[in-house]
Amino acid sequence: MLFKSLALTAAAVGSAVAQRPSNESLCDYYTTALLMNNTAANQMTLLTLVVNTAVIGNYTTPNVGIMVPGILTPGTFNGTEVNLAPYFSGGLASSNTGGSSGMSVNFLDGGGAAPLKMNMPANDTTSNQYILLTHLYEYFGTLLGCSMQGTSNDYPAYSGDNSMYEVHKFMDLSAAEVGYFITQVALSGASFGVTADDLQPVGTALSTLFGHRCAAATVVIPTQPSALQAICIDDTCPIAATSADCAAYTMAAVEPVSANSSNMASSTTRGTATSTGSSTATATSSGAVATATKNAAAQLGVGMAAVAGGFAALLL
Template sequence: MLFKSAIITLATIGAAVAQRPSNESICDYYTTALLKQNNATNQYTLLTLLVNTVVIGNYTQPNVGVSVPGILSPKGMYNGTKVNLMPYFDGGLASSNNGSKMGVAKNFLDGGAAAPLMKNMPADDKSSNQYKLMTHLYQFFGSLLGCSGVGMTGFSAYSGHASMYEVHKFMVLDPYEVGYFIEQVGLAAASFGVAKTDINAVVGVLESMFDYRCAPKSTAIKSQGLQYQSICSDEKCPLAMNSTCAAQPSLSQPLVANSTLAGGEGSNSTSMSGTPTSSMSSSNSPSSTPNVAVQYTPELTGLFSGALLLLAL
């Protein structure tokens, strides 16, 4: 979905600054506030903007003064600990689950890396791993945020794996890595003017579902029912109440990949800019700003400028 000149405006100041009604989902409320009309297509656009920001950091202007490094920043920091999630995405680690007994290396940046994301697209190539990953993220978070248009024309229902534990188990993520991911979701939401109370609600769901080792089954996608969902499986992760570790055995750390793994996909040299380099190029540079602007009134900016979320385990 390409928006060459997408200008996102607020329907009315009153609709945006009023407290969200308890009977209206976060997705529906902010779709109306930012895109005027609440329909499946606009909901998908909102989730595209949000998730792409989570992945590559700020790329729309303005952003209510909230800095979002993005989960692929090589200089991530969480609670004083350095975090680098890039090797899980660029094939640098044999950490993807393809149904076998050990992880494999897989490049999820094979659809144009950051370039299409900065155009509000999931990838350049619909057959790529990147396209599948990004569209599944839009669908998954659309369901979590209560988008009423999910499953309708313009917003396909989630079609990915039911258990996030199974998807991520070979990554052996620690609490800093999971915490950093959840923090980026909160910061991305804040950058679009989402109220702090709504951010806290979303983060609370993500923490309870993903952040505790051996957590019992829970429901992420209603149609998929109860599944093991926690992605924090390192021994340093806090143990869940009523833990079910026997059903979710601890695994060793993922192997460092090389060119012989996953058909040559293993690599630590692909940046989100698509240029071979040893580190990810900054998504906050002027050259990375697309033809997309989120327009905020002074009243809205003042109201939500303090909506930063700093998580603590």
């Protein structure tokens, strides 16, 4: 299938990706490197691949040899055991549905991993899973500078919540949990051939925005107002080095309780689904991808295993 061919292309990008011009965004550069044409549809495909892999782990075969366990897979970060799955499955009353405490919301209600393995966000366009995944595609597209985003229905602009603190404030995420999440995102990028030099500023930016307690309000999405963004708010989280504003974070960190019948949301509870024109991102033909693979293979000269070996140290 096409997205499996894309991973083979990623394996062949090699030394070419080390030459990204400083005035070209990560999204624009790697869309061209992997998919040849820098279109809105191709940018959506790139972010779909990266986000889906970050969530469920490697599902493209072959890849460049970078092991991505996935956000939903229990693991460790700096020696601390981490299991983020209950935040997604509704096992914890940790979602902000607009009330004074967390509610249980199942964000895997659109088919779970199966549609993600088919390069889709969900099996439908109304589930919590669809809303979450499409918002992730859009949010990270803005962070990575996708220049074609918002120019057509092939890749809509992000229109979700502007404060990641408000979204996550009932989760009581620890430094290890946030670090594990960021690491999976970064390893996913590495698995498609993104270089360590390009991944380091991404990891630093994510850590600065979300991983530091009391971080001052800031703008992330240019079309949205300044808002609190820290999702790491418990005592294990490092305090922001500059402009810390702890008073702005009025919600005390409280560990979420296990879900029960009284704290379960019965339906989709946050926002409305963002139209993407199609639930399956499309890109260049498989023939064009095969040609790109053949041409790029001649330039292969960089071992991406080195990226995986040193990446965690770049993040926090």
